[in-house]
Amino acid sequence: MGDHARFVGKLSHRWRGRRRLDNYPAVGSGIIALPEERAQRTYTRKAREIILAAEITRRYSKDEILELYLNEIYYGNLAYGIEAAAETYFGKTANQLNLAEASFLAGLPQSPSVYDIYTNREVTLARQQQVLVLMYGMSQVNGCIKVSNSDVPICVDETAAADAANDIKTRTFNPPTMNARYPHWVNFVRSELEELYDAQTIYRSGFIVYTTIDPTFQDEAQRLVTEQVSLLTDKNAHNGALVAIKPATGEILAMVGSPDFNNEAISGQINMADSPTRQPGSSIKPVNYVAAFEKGWTPATLIWDVPSEFPPSGDPNDTREPYRPVNYDGEFHGPVTVRTALSNSFNVPAVKTLDFVKIYDDPNTPQKDGMIGMAERLGITSFTRPDYGLSLTLGGGDVSLLELTSAYSVFANGGKKVPPVAILRIVDFEGQVVYEYQPPQEDQVIRAEHAFLISSILSDNEARSWMFGRNSLLNLPFQVAAKTGTTNDFRDNWTLGYTPDLVTGVWVGNADYTPMVNTTGLTGAAPIWSSFMQYAVPIVSNGAPTSFSRPPGIVDKAICSISGTEPSQWCRGGQRNEIFASDQPPLPPSQDLLRRADIDTWTGLLAGDACKDFVEDEMVMNLSDKWGRQWLRSGAGRGWLESHDLPRNPFFAPDRECTASDPHPVIEFSNLNDSSVITDPSLPINGIIDVKNGGFTSWRLEYGIGQDVSQWNLLAEGTNSFPNPSLIYTWNLQGIQDSQISLRIYLSNGEDYHAERRVTVTLNLPTPVPSATATPTEFPPTGIPSDTPVPVTATATTPTETPTEFPTATETPTP
Template sequence: MNNFFNIFIRVLVSTGVAGLCALVVILLYTNAQLPTVNILEEIQLQVPLKIYTADGKLIGEYGEKRRTPIPIKDVPEILKNAILATEDRRFYEHNGVDLRGMARATLHLLASGTKAQGASTITMQVARNFFLTRKKTFGRKLNEVLLAIKIEKELTKDQILELYLNKIYFGKRAYGVQAAAQVYYGTTVDKLDLAQIAMIAGLPQAPSAINPINNPDAALKRRSHVLKRMLHYGFINETEFEQAMNAPIATSYHGRVVDMTAPHVAELARRELVEKFGPDVYTSGFVAYTTVDSRLQNFATHALQDGLLEYDKRHGYRGPVAKLVVGANGAINNTQWADQLRTYPKTAITLPAAVLAVGDNKIQAILPNRQQISVSFDTMRWAKKELTRSRLGPEPQSPRDVVSVGDVIYVEQGKNDWAFSQLPEIEGALVAMHPKNGALLAMVGGFDFNLSHFNRATQSTRQPGSNFKPFVYAAALEHGFTAASIINDAPVVYRDDSGADDAWRPQNDTRRFYGPTRLRVGLTKSRNLVSIRLLQSLGISRALKVIERFGFERRNMPRTLSLALGTATASPLDICTGYAAFANGGYKVNPHIIQRVVDSQDKVVFEANAPTVCPDCQRLVEQEISPFTEEKNAIDELVETPPAPTSDSNANAAKRIISPQTAFIMTSILQDAIQTGTGRMARALNRSDLAGKTGTTNNKMDAWYTGYNQSLVASVWVGFDEPRTVDEYGSQAALPIWMKFMGEALAGVPETRPEQPRGLVTVKIDPSTGLLARPGQSNAIFEIFRQETVPHTAAAQYGGERNAITPHGGSGDTLF
């Protein structure tokens, strides 16, 4: 018997020793297979891409996961306590593994046969979330334990807690406590009250099943559990407990919050960033700063929206969007109508509404949020019925002439009241840049991004019409023509070489012809026949070679004389970039919208180095003087100055594409276009430093205006996405938008005047012939010439020779 007992003891001990050895081997092997945890010290959390304006206003956030990392020092103490009370009360006491908690879970397993929550410490959850899967197995639990011990040796408790608070999932794509506060309460963690903190602290257990949006009842129970534990451990007192327990849930989903609305800017920047950095840009925590100024962007947005709404109202009321059903005896189901209104699009400034009642001087309407409003008839007087695009019905005499009960209409909210409106069918774009380096300062690609994501400022290519003529005239000046050269504004007929009967008979928009005309007048008055004959005299090939330098692609320009009337295709950004060369003295700049990109560690990973206008760079570098120290105005200050070049580095100077003399003369002519030409309306801005040109295409399909001073160039396009007549000139549809923007953008900015370059002289000429004025001639005017192109003869007293020249070396004939 004793022998049997001894044998049993030996076997038992041997088995125990073998089991212990096996366990040690398993632990050593498992521990060796685990990843190193020191990477947690420099861990890169998946943080969405954020895009800001140049002055630090958030305009876009992109990425599947919403996460805003927050340092542990910025987490409120009460929030830390709520998390600890719920997830790991002894966090600051154990070494990563809570033996009491594990013992409790083990006893529960032996008693019930099921695994229980509560054994995982915060450190173990960090190990799981960073290194392991969420599948519940004993092997994973062992790995958790070993990793937790390793983590505790590498990191401080606060570092571990910071990782947890920024990594853990809280439901609704919110990762980390800061994102949870934003998603559920639309605020930051430092502004949460106790009830809200308790709600968030309870979510990690089952973030999708018990969040207050998906399951308010379960969320309320979980919040109560958190508050009871906080009270039990002394983190809150009885009064705070009662107040928080009785607080309503009061939560709703809050989308990504931006500081200002500039969706076309944000989307363009996003696309460029993905192209530059790949899809990882959505999770790498990159922060991109655009060149756009928030103040100018707001001006541009309001100018375009207001201008398109005003255009739309000038062309009458198209009628209700829809008709809602009115019940028997005029019964109206307000709730049902409000719900139906949610299916109609809304914009930043217009909302759908349903007419509830029509009175003598106002109407009553309901909004999608069930708010009832009054709309005065004074805001409806514009609503003449649209008969055709150019014909309107009589002015309404009462609201009943415009709407009836059940009509779905659109309204605009004013400061104190509501106004009658409609969604414009017309579209438009506005783009503004600094001519010095092509930095985009404002861009709006359409009436409202919610209606269409299409960016008409960059993606739409349309015929610019007369807005393109300055490039033809600049080519002529580059080849020896002058602002005083005479071209005959007279009828002309062009036939196809094929012998077809069709002939092109271009005309001026006035249907009149004005005879011999100076080039300056031909452009300021936008005379079509002058432009055509000028291009014919210059030669299409020579013109194209110059025009290409402005950035226009030859494949988008016809090889016919219609080029003189702007039948090329271009985007507003293309036109704006081209005009920048007139504003900056003759240099090609590259439009760009991203100024700087930093990573999650605030390290600069990209910095724009755009070619910058610097006429004297080489000379100043040799003298060790910065070429970028001239006095700046408020607009110039918005553009980041490149580092001053030294003799050891080359300044990224913009390339000259036309002579400074040509640029100066073109600006002088385009200033006249405002003072005496098609842009006369812009004189209302009371600035003498503005230059610009209208543009209207055939059948008034597109309306344009592009203008500038030395610090700001802006282009506006107005038209329909599916081309049809706008039935207005550029001076009517586009110029008012440009004026509203430029008036606000340049308010308080001193006037700037380009310095006259060398080689130019100003002389008196006879306005009829372009020749030198006679001594004492009363109607003589001043004109600017290159020294080598000054006329050598004076005008005859009565008729005689005109300055109708063919430039030296030209091949064209004088056109009369």
């Protein structure tokens, strides 16, 4: 379907949805307010407007009123009145405008800074189409449209409306050269003004607007952005932006929207500092981690950075191909604490953090949670899609540099949110103050302790040295927190960082989303950020940069370096200090990576009252992450275990205690006990081999010499059960010289679990009397065991009086 047909379809659909045709704005009120009254918002002003509008309506015709209105209103880009607008946008007089041009201009006065064809093309084109829809509808109802004092009506059918829309859509608009000192800033302030007043009040009242911009900072920021971007042309990087905010007040001290406002080749007029359509890469991760702190995590929480799979949406019921995140360096780093993971910007731990935090807000919580809820609390408003996945923590959602920089200012300001502000005061042409900024009450959107933890991690130069080295551009002469970000295909480079005095965000990329070549947040954006911070922070702090203030609720604790818990006697890797919120201490020593525990050997669960029969004291590893367990069974994982003096084949600690409903073995020697004395060489071995609430893999009947057996020898094995006392095996003891032997039934449950029952008996067998013979025989005496092994598989049978031949001992390793 072509553009023409698509627009016609929209035209018909939109018009059918409208109910009123007479909802025209009263233009009289747009021209009667005196300049000194336009900025006032009072009942008196409104009453005067009503009276004056009535008087104007009495004295002038509607055509005359419309003419006055069209000749005064603002059309954007310094065009006041329809004649100036026709000349600015189309280079002709108003009486030469065609339907496409007239409908385009008619849509601008409602919000000239928003409907700006040079900086916001798609929205402006959509606005023209709205006007055409109205014109088409009026033509359908009234036949044609009578305009002003013209005798020729305007008739707009579907074809004319579609052609007009396509005409403007295909035109190239050459932006006018703007001679303002800070053009992006001027346009930004205009848009802020339009949030306070209607466009005609703003542009016809002789306002003098006092803003927060610091010319010294602005000039230096512009110089740094322009110079750095020029050095990146070989990397196909042509654009950049910078925002600097005073976190305690929200004042925007510098805003650079591009290296060159008038450079059309790079879309220089687009303010990239305020564009809400860029992906932040890893620079969004602190938002995710501070949400995890609210849910109980700490800087010492252990995360397994290993190959892992996730449902893409985070929903366990998501049946799509699993999401397999990788780190920027292509490596996996094993167990890392939150401090290490965030400071080095590892991706896999960030995804696991979001899997814990969750993406969307839980409506049952008292305040917004989840990563999006936290972002909204910090001031980010652009996460509006319903289909975000776990890649959101790696930059999978669009933000603006201004909002992300403002979010970082919450960390710099001890968890208090102060919205960014650009306009401090407005004075009218008579010198009367018509507006003065009143700082809002500070909003403590996150705990001061959590803000300090984030600042501590992002300012920890030693912690981030793993990936960034100790002498990176993030390491400044004063304490500063910093985070970089790089998106897929190198489309966006970010560096954001702060002190309590100043927060600065920098973006480098291309406005048209063209990828750069092998440039990252550290190499693309960080040089600008580092130079600006070193220039501006000493000035804004009067030569004494402020360090992060430690809240009273922060405590120091010693932790095991690897596990992040309080050290146990099995701590590996040494100890170090970490900081915590006082009500969120490290995990206790019992949660260290290694500990001893009583384990039910049959289920592998923690032993308890319901399973006391088959228990072993085991060294176990506290690890619930299934991907971490798999990794430790791989070559890389085993290598890590060996390098950290940990068991090469660890037994993982179970997450619960066994219960009466779990499988439970029943193993008994029903005719033998530890006080049994055996006097008959033919020993029947009776017992029970069974499992309640489950089954088993196999059993073995074995013997060993003495009570402390060093080697077990097989007598019989099988897979059948003996639920009641039955004969398991008959053993011919002739040839056994030892006075004490142990028997055991070893029951297997797969490869990992087992249960066994032992009994030690005393042998008091009669001494065999050899038969007298005249001639020595060359054969061994009857009854002496042969060297030829005879395998035996026992089943429950009726005992026979035929002696059972004694099998040669087969060595069975002790589990």
